[in-house]
């Protein structure tokens with residue numbers, strides 16, 4: 001058996017796990033990466049396959065060579081996606097939103113995952129596959145894990161455990177955070193199950209190229225969520241759907257079939273095969289703001305396990321990459337300093353919220369998820385029909401583009417114009433949405449924009465060290481309360 005004492009143990013062979021493990025190993029740490037799947041299935045994960053441009057170093061920091069990945073034709077299978085399309089076909093609404101300057105790329109998620117695992121190994125990570133972690137050990141701090149490897153029990157000890165076991169990480173049920181030695185209450189925030197979504201996808205092969213091969217397409221569901229068509233090639237489409245777990249469940253495969261049956265381009269289409277079976281996969285997905293604190297003594301969380309996913313679109317590849325890098329980096333620093341306490345590992349929180357900053361944006365954008373969850377789905381569809389493309393683009397991205405008075409007036413006149421045309425079409429009657437509901441909902445969107453800006457300022461002021469945390473949380477909770485009050489939400493409807 002390999003020696004069981006490591007500087008860093010990383011649980012999870014996904015994106016966050018590879019970025020974390022490679023970053024720590026590249027700095028000379030002894031790192032073990034544990035993955036429950038067999039080697040050849042590493043990286044075979046439910047995903048829509050759409051990623052932000054891989055060649056941008058700010059998106060994917062650390063020793064993983066993303067240029068090599070972008071050069072690999074088996075991985076980057078489509079780099080021509082330049083627009084997002086929103087279709088609400090029952091209402092005859094179709095919006096085309098040009099992508100931001102970075103555009104989107106589509107990867108073969110399995111090949112991508114395999115390359116990441118290879119690169120982590122090349123950086124010196126010791127990888128143990130077929131290894132299912134079933135217990136976290138602790139003694140004032142997290143000290144390691146117990147697992148079953150190839151059917152045999154095995155123990156791993158470490159200075160820092162990095163939890164990259166994905167959304168709804170089982171490790172977080174195994175740690176007794178209250179029993180760890182912390183100055184005051186533990187800062188680590190264990191997420192609630194309603195903060196997750198459930199998502200599923202199939203890879204469908206069509207006989208003829210689809211007309212939207214340069215676009216990723218989203219369509220509303222009958223519950224809060226969407227169906228997507230993301231073309232991997234003009235004839236191979238990743239079709240999936242996801243919805244939030246605080247809503248009624250939707251039978252995935254039946255719902256997809258129902259959608260495809262009505263579309264001529266999918267007549268005669270088949271589901272692709274992988275590992276001798278149909279290429280259909282589902283998983284949980286984080287649809288919340290990144291955790292307030294992702295550290296505990298001897299323990300760090302990153303990726304889906306830390307909620308670094310876009311709270312509206314559910315995209316989490318990039319968040320998993322940079323938060324994995326951050327966790328690996330903070331672990332190295334703490335081990336070298338001989339301080340793996342909350343304070344010693346705080347750098348992970350600080351870097352993500354203050355220095356890199358993208359976690360702050362994700363956290364602020366979660367306000368749109370809160371507002372959307374509070375609306376009836378027909379009201380939401382009516383609002384989507386009304387909002388001009390620029391505003392929709394802002395909501396599904398994370399950059400504020402509508403700041404100046406001029407652009408606000410432009411958006412306002414766009415809403416008015418859409419209101420006139422949708423009224424003529426009878427959209428609001430079809431949906432059974434009154435003008436009063438609509439006005440109320442538009443006011444909610446405007447209120448949410450203002451709160452997003454307030455949240456952004458608060459997250460940019462995230463405490464640089466452990467000491468300021470409670471004061472900062474209290475202030476952030478006051479912003480939550482003001483937002484809930486503005487939306488008219490009863491305490492039972494509060495997300496946090």
Ligand SMILES: Cc1cc2nc3c(=O)[nH]c(=O)nc-3n(C[C@H](O)[C@H](O)[C@H](O)COP(=O)(O)OP(=O)(O)OC[C@H]3O[C@@H](n4cnc5c(N)ncnc54)[C@H](O)[C@@H]3O)c2cc1C
Pocket residue numbers: 011012013014015016017034035036037043045046047048049050051131132133134164165166167170199200201240281282283284285302303304305309314315316317318320
């Ligand atoms: C259907 C679907 C579509 C999506 N589409 C997109 C998209 O188009 N673009 C995008 O950017 N994001 C998308 N996402 C989100 C994205 O896939 C995730 O945010 C991302 O995979 C998170 O990476 P991660 O490394 O944190 O976790 P994961 O990729 O989930 O990896 C976790 C790993 O931990 C392993 N593991 C878990 N428990 C244990 C254990 N006890 N012992 C050992 N190993 C364990 C798992 O086997 C897995 O390999 C989608 C998600 C879903 C479900």
